[in-house]
Amino acid sequence: MMAHGAAAAAATDMFTPQHTAGRVLCCMCGISMPPNAANMCVACLRSQVDITEGLQKQVTLLFCTECGRYLQPPRTWIKAQLESKELLTFCIKRLKNLNKVRLVDAGFVWTEPHSKRLKVKLKIQKEVVNGAIMEQSYVVEYVVVDNMCDSCSRAAANPDQWVAVVQVRQKVDHKRTFFFLEQLILKHSAADQAINIKQMHDGVDFFYSNRSHALKLLDFLTNVVPIKSRHDKQLVSHDTKSNTYNYKFTFSVEICPVCRGDLVCLPQKVAAGLGNIGPLVLCIRVSNNLLLLDPHNLRSAYVDASQYRRLPYRPLLSSKQLVEYVVLDIEIESEVSAVGGNWALADAQVVRSSDFGKNDTIFTTKTHLGHLLHPGDYALGYDLYGANVNDLELDKYKGLVIPDVILVKKSYEEKRQKRRGRSRPWKLKNLPMEVDTTVAGGRQEEEKMAGDYEKFLEELEEDPELRSKIALYKDPTYRESSEIASMSDGEEPPSVPLEELLAELRLEEYSVKGSDDDDDMSVS
Template identity: 50%
Template sequence: MCIDCIRNEVDITEGIPKQCTIQFCRDCERYLQPPAHWVNAQLESRELLALCLKKLRGLNKVRLIDASFIWTEPHSKRVRVKLTIQKEVFAAAILQQVFEVEFIVSYQQCEDCTRVAAKNTWKAMVQVRQKVPHKRTFFYLEQLILKHGAHRDTVNITEAKDGLNFFYAQRSHAIKMCEFLGAVVPTRSKSSEQLISTDVHTSTSNYKFSYSVEIVPVCKDDLICLPLKLARSLGNISQLVLCTRVGTSLQIIDPNTLQASEISAQVYWRSVFNSLAASGDLCEYYVHDVELLGPTRGKYALADVQVARTSDFGRNDTVFFARSHLGNILNPGDHVLGYDLMRSNFNNSDFDQMNRNAMPDVILVKKTYPYRRKKVKSRSWKLRSLAKEEGEMLPRKQEQEKIEYDYELFLRDLEEDPEMRATVNLYKGTTASDGEEPEEDFPEIALEELLEDLSLSDGEGLGSAQNKDEDEEDEDMDME
């Protein structure tokens, strides 16, 4: 038989469907790859072409030479593909044929979008808690989550009394969140599961998983009275120390000797202790004189400081002598915050066992700027925040004012602490200062530290700017 007669008698496309259906989720714009995998694919892309070819049965019996898209309207719900195949029909007789396959796009909601659409439907939950009287830790933790993108897989985020709740559609995402929290703050976690349904025919069960993550209830600038056994194990450091930083471990320092040490999360949970005094108990002092003693440790220097309470001005002339680690920061005439141990009454068994005669009257913590606080009403930078939902119990007016005050203290810490500021993303804001002259030594945030607050929907992005440059180059060539 000649070639034309063979083509009329034999159809090598027999067994290959000329019409097929593919499932598309319009919410997340993904296509279903059987049996249960959803993939992202643009129109006329290689990913979509591979997905369409996998849907065709019988292609393994022929040799695929070429495959390409035939243009259709984007809203036509049709995807047309032109295929070129070869097949050996007789001995040393190979036929090649070109034909068209039409794919019908059918809408189907994926499992992830179904869970998002159905309220209060989640697979795993992470409850983050810290038992402290302020929210500054969670403000800082929120910025770390935003910087590292740890919230991308969350279905919902809600606020609770002492923390946040993160909801996930998959258990692995919740475990990943717990690992992230353990890498940035000292924590301990517990897990539990609840049986939802069981299929006796296939021996499969459906569970909901809950992870409780507790953050160490010690924050930066807190006064700590260590248990005697723990203090001796840390190089025989003094029991009365300050917490200088909270990271993967607690960093502490003795302000009288500049002796520093670290307390890991495992060591803390073996011998749990609470803060003796928090930042809300700080008292403001006025610095009269500073005498450096010589020993330095990093950014700290030991010095004898003569201070007086700012609240005693005009009442008495009481002066306190304190040994502090802020010798290279303080100058006569500055204002400093510290803990007043003379007028404080602590309910702590470890503190009661200490020698009161060797205890200082004042422990200085950090420098403050009262003049700046009264004058500055706006900032030229801003922070992003998570899309959180309020819990079942709405905060009262007093609690809302307390949260706003804690947020203001967190912003002040960012301005005054460059190391803390380097771990978060700061963005350029639309507001500026009110024209008042700040103090000369106040640490300002440089413009180089701020990022542009841009998103994909802000108009001209990288792609549009690049296209604009290409258009300008084409115009220059046409003029030449």
């Protein structure tokens, strides 16, 4: 049966007609060719029709050599790397009348990097004679002309030629607030319009070429930190004929001196306005307002910038005066969950680390850290038992019982000693600041700055809420050593989870294979 079927199929194939592709003669030159809608060969159609007619073959691009940006008319400057997708898109958008044809493909043709020439090979399609679709490739040459942008030319002509300056200051003995503020400014691009940023002894100056840009930064600072500001202007020139004036504007911004972790003694009027809280309270959080917490009863209150300006006060003790304690015993009384955080009121027995094993001085205090501390842990707190505190507001409270110790946070100093000096798997970006050389800082000032920055990084590792407001990036140069990987001696100090880190944006070069060969042409 199988042989009979195969024979029948062979007989059927013998009587099936074979179709062959027909060929026609070109109406112009008479050459034999496959048929198309125009009935003309490629050579004749090329001589009759050029679909690139009316399209630009050469374009001029303005390039700023100082900042590496291209001018996108009328006044926008964009940054793009050579042979990148962004630069290819920018070049194609600069072509006129390209909407009259259909763009099929585009790519860079290699040129010398210093030739000031960019070549882009385009492949386009267009309907021609009798509905025939013609496809053709051609090369557009872009001539790069050096032309400094306004900001770079102003800076090159006179670096001090500014119109407005925002002077940010804070009268404290550390720089952690400015480190945090720097990260907020970077994340929200609040200082992108600054022509110069100068780091001063007790703050930072932001210089702008436009008053509106300075006002934008001032509005941003108002929303992220409690500030007090004032502005002045100085007459630079006056044209009596046109009645125009040129001013220089100065915006002075003073950040509230109360920082995160400071101990504050509230004035009597302030304490009464906040529901008789305190008067000894801890500053738990700093944003556009202050979150104050009474560690003895877990009562909290918010103080905004306007409330603080009416009755200002300074910290009684700052984080520079923290003392390390060893927790001997802890007994939780109650837990409180509020908008400001989760705390647990507890009775704690502590002893100073410096006195541990030397004397029997044990302190009993109430703390809000009952959910974090366990017997044997270390904690940082303020030693009011041995501190010499001179505060006028504190003297106004008659009969006030001052506790011996106020605990502030859990300490991981002993666990950090093994990792100190090693790199972290994450990093932070920094503003391009110019350091003021008129103030002599010396080696001591640099060491103090490095210590404050290390404390700021440790705070980011300990507080997830704090680092959620800024951007942390993966460090591609980090390599975990085998010594750290093998450390497993009990509880590890807090660290930043890898899922919270961002990868830096890197624009990959757009590689295109192209040449200056003859144009390709086909007809369908």
